Amino acid sequence: MGFMDFFRKKNSGEVAKDRLKLLLISDRANCSPEIMEAIKNDIIKVITKYMDIDSEGLDIQITQTESEGGNGSVPVLCANIPVRDMKKRS
Template sequence: MGLMDLFKKKSSGDVAKDRLKLLLVTDRASCSPEMMEQIKNEIIQVISKHMDIDMEGLDIQITQTESESNNGTVPALFVNIPIRDIRHGNS
């Protein structure tokens, strides 16, 4: 998995699904699509320093969850990143 894998061509259906997911997530979190994309890219960048991840299975969502302090519902970030391998050393 290299940096170029991030830029591989997706089918128009996959691109449309990704855009729709991003719109739904950003609407729930009252966060702009640009900010969500930046957060996603930063998470990928940090995790990729230490692990070889499966970009096809990557799923980042913001949903609503019950607050532990009984303040109603709060936004929650759920990240599902399939890991192919752990990098060892000082990379």
């Protein structure tokens, strides 16, 4: 990814793909796309206090996994966050 990629406008296909991905994720989590978008924005807000990240490359998914107690499956939030650099603490 080059420097100019940050300024490019997404085409309608990319926007539609992002919306569909968000809809599928929210369906798995049994919550609205608005809530999933709010979660994503909150994660970005918190992480950027400490790291320089590629927020366009952030990927959030909710999957199912077996609980530790063997009581069935539970939802799990998985976030792939591309980190560019750590911020310096002053």
